[in-house]
Amino acid sequence: MGKYLKPLGLNELEITDTFFGQYVKKVSEKIIPHQWKILNNQLEEAEPTYCIQNFRIAAGEAEGKRQGVVFQDSDLYKWLESVAYCLAGGQGKGFEELADEVIGLIGRAQEPDGYLNTYYTVNAPDKKWTNLVEGHELYVAGHMIEAAVAYYTATGKEQFLMIAKKKADLICSVFGREERQLKGYPGHQEIELALIKLYRVTGQKKYLETAKYFIEQRGKEPNYFTEEIKQRGKAEFFREFEDYELTYSQSHIEPVKQDSAEGHAVRMMYMCAAMADLAEEFEDKEMLAACERIWNNMTAKRMYITGGIGSSGFQERFTTDYDLPNSTNYSETCASIGVMMFGQRMASATGNAKYYDIVEQALYNTVIAGINIEGDRYFYVNPLEVVPEFCKEHTYMNHVKPVRQKWFSVACCPPNIARTLASLGQYIYARDEKALYIHQFISSRGKVHFNDETMEVDMDSGLLKDGTVTICIRSESDRKVKIRIPQYAENVKIIVNGEKKEAVYVNGYFTANVSQGSNSIKLDFAVTPRWLTANEKVRANNGKAVLLKGPMVYCLEEADNGNLLSQIYVEENVPVKEADSAEKFPGQIPALEYDGYRLKNRQEDMERLYCPIEYEKVKTVLKAVPYCMWNNRGEGEMLVWHKVIIS
Numbered sequence: 001m002g003k004y005l006k007p008l009g010l011n012e013l014e015i016t017d018t019f020f021g022q023y024v025k026k027v028s029e030k031i032i033p034h035q036w037k038i039l040n041n042q043l044e045e046a047e048p049t050y051c052i053q054n055f056r057i058a059a060g061e062a063e064g065k066r067q068g069v070v071f072q073d074s075d076l077y078k079w080l081e082s083v084a085y086c087l088a089g090g091q092g093k094g095f096e097e098l099a100d101e102v103i104g105l106i107g108r109a110q111e112p113d114g115y116l117n118t119y120y121t122v123n124a125p126d127k128k129w130t131n132l133v134e135g136h137e138l139y140v141a142g143h144m145i146e147a148a149v150a151y152y153t154a155t156g157k158e159q160f161l162m163i164a165k166k167k168a169d170l171i172c173s174v175f176g177r178e179e180r181q182l183k184g185y186p187g188h189q190e191i192e193l194a195l196i197k198l199y200r201v202t203g204q205k206k207y208l209e210t211a212k213y214f215i216e217q218r219g220k221e222p223n224y225f226t227e228e229i230k231q232r233g234k235a236e237f238f239r240e241f242e243d244y245e246l247t248y249s250q251s252h253i254e255p256v257k258q259d260s261a262e263g264h265a266v267r268m269m270y271m272c273a274a275m276a277d278l279a280e281e282f283e284d285k286e287m288l289a290a291c292e293r294i295w296n297n298m299t300a301k302r303m304y305i306t307g308g309i310g311s312s313g314f315q316e317r318f319t320t321d322y323d324l325p326n327s328t329n330y331s332e333t334c335a336s337i338g339v340m341m342f343g344q345r346m347a348s349a350t351g352n353a354k355y356y357d358i359v360e361q362a363l364y365n366t367v368i369a370g371i372n373i374e375g376d377r378y379f380y381v382n383p384l385e386v387v388p389e390f391c392k393e394h395t396y397m398n399h400v401k402p403v404r405q406k407w408f409s410v411a412c413c414p415p416n417i418a419r420t421l422a423s424l425g426q427y428i429y430a431r432d433e434k435a436l437y438i439h440q441f442i443s444s445r446g447k448v449h450f451n452d453e454t455m456e457v458d459m460d461s462g463l464l465k466d467g468t469v470t471i472c473i474r475s476e477s478d479r480k481v482k483i484r485i486p487q488y489a490e491n492v493k494i495i496v497n498g499e500k501k502e503a504v505y506v507n508g509y510f511t512a513n514v515s516q517g518s519n520s521i522k523l524d525f526a527v528t529p530r531w532l533t534a535n536e537k538v539r540a541n542n543g544k545a546v547l548l549k550g551p552m553v554y555c556l557e558e559a560d561n562g563n564l565l566s567q568i569y570v571e572e573n574v575p576v577k578e579a580d581s582a583e584k585f586p587g588q589i590p591a592l593e594y595d596g597y598r599l600k601n602r603q604e605d606m607e608r609l610y611c612p613i614e615y616e617k618v619k620t621v622l623k624a625v626p627y628c629m630w631n632n633r634g635e636g637e638m639l640v641w642h643k644v645i646i647s
């Protein structure tokens with residue numbers, strides 16, 4: 001088990017938050033039924049996935065070729081994982097029978113030795129484990145294991161866990177350091193963190209050891225991928241892998257020697273999540289130091305204010321320090337979910353709350369932006385500046401969509417958002433043997449079990465309004481409650497059981513002593529709108545400012561401010577007042593209003609592309625809304641970073 005912090009079980013808490021609660025509800029109401037149709041080719045507007053059909057063919061219950069992308073099976077596993085989290089949280093009961101049925105089908109598609117992957121079973125049985133670079137076998141297995149662990153934890157039913165163990169046992173015997181074993185590792189990391197989860201639920205050390213092996217073997221000389229590619233001669237599944245660069249999959253050097261966030265952003269995050277887990281499990285200081293170096297490089301030099309990572313539309317990857325363009329960036333939703341996973345584990349491994357500041361930044365901005373309020377459309381790519389008509393296919397803007405999409409042919413993000421929202425509780429609270437930890441200020445009620453004692457917690461959060469949070473605790477004995485104090489909080493006021501406390505923090509936590517019976521903790525983070533600028537090396541943002549309130553980044557939208565947003569300027573630190581929220585936005589989060597200017601050319605002949613300058617400053621009142629809610633009112637321009645004039 002984890003040595004430090006354990007998230008609360010999803011069955012131990014209920015999210016009552018007016019903002020997040022609405023998104024969480026969408027998972028069982030909208031996303032799971034919608035995705036089930038897609039898995040079954042029942043949605044006309046989405047490309048067929050063949051997902052369930054592929055399992056039927058692999059099980060010998062249907063005829064034909066297996067179709068769809070090579071990693072298609074993972075869509076079903078992610079669906080099952082979301083179903084499991086919903087069930088654990090007391091939602092989506094109607095899907096349990098369907099899930100049981102489909103788990104039966106998965107079991108029948110598994111080969112006697114434990115192998116399970118519809119592509120290789122049906123289409124290429126003699127090519128198993130021959131293309132680790134592109135074939136995604138270990139990635140798909142990882143998602144299967146994660147789903148099985150979640151389903152077992154939620155329902156106590158063992159069938160899926162047995163299937164996962166059988167596959168994991170096979171992986172543990174195929175890969176490893178012994179002479180007879182393959183010295184390979186996954187082209188897309190994921191199996192590592194999944195095996196650690198499997199170890200934590202079964203107690204079987206070999207899963208943990210194989211996860212460690214995969215991380216330690218990666219990038220070792222002679223490089224397994226280089227050898228594999230040489231033998232194959234050409235790319236098998238992905239044209240873009242023709243000129244494969246090892247940094248893309250962080251296999252250029254051993255992970256423990258890496259210093260910076262490189263390559264494909266999701267791969268990097270999934271790998272780092274596993275590294276942080278391993279650092280904790282083995283108390284491996286060298287591994288933890290590598291995680292810290294990568295984390296520091298990423299958050300100090302390669303991350304958007306929205307918690308987005310991966311600046312490059314080419315190969316969904318990190319580029320270099322301070323290269324953070326606002327309109328052409330990738331910032332995949334899954335990558336920011338990966339930031340949350342990595343941050344959560346770093347907090348656990350180090351006991352420092354600062355990692356949850358970044359978890360919060362990613363969650364409140366890029367991750368929530370990934371889904372619309374209705375819960376049926378998604379962003380894969382999350383730019384900070386959009387002119388819809390410039391987002392043209394077959395150009396350098398091919399990857400940027402000006403409106404959320406119903407689904408994607410590579411559909412990693414929607415189910416990833418679903419499983420993150422359905423398991424949101426894991427990011428709010430954690431506990432160790434003695435204390436309750438509060439990491440996010442999302443209204444919720446929970447029952448925390450300390451051996452045979454139960455602590456009840458009821459949090460009412462006004463973080464997104466005025467920054468006040470009230471926490472009621474009922475404890476059966478004297479205990480500690482450790483509360484993360486967000487880095488943006490100023491003049492923090494803390495009152496515990498009516499007594500004003502000095503705001504003293506250790507490792508980012510304020511510790512409140514609670515006693516047997518009822519306790520109340522009142523926090524005031526004095527959250528008001530604030531302007532920030534970027535490091536001058538971020539060329540894209542020089543002379544610009546961004547508006548935030550608490551964890552939320554705000555943006556201008558055409559719906560409130562008209563088009564040609566690039567004409568807009570604000571004065572340095574212009575005062576901001578709170579306005580009513582647009583009525584359809586959840587949580588009644590205020591919009592923000594402030595004075596600004598448009599710099600327009602007086603020249604009347606604006607038909608010409610270029611003309612002499614005669615600028616005039618036209619005063620205007622601007623209205624900004626939370627970035628995560630942009631594009632919920634139709635297509636239009638959007639802008640995060642404002643140009644600044646000094647008056």
Ligand SMILES: [Zn+2]
Binds near residue numbers: 332333334380411413
């Ligand atoms: Zn994705």
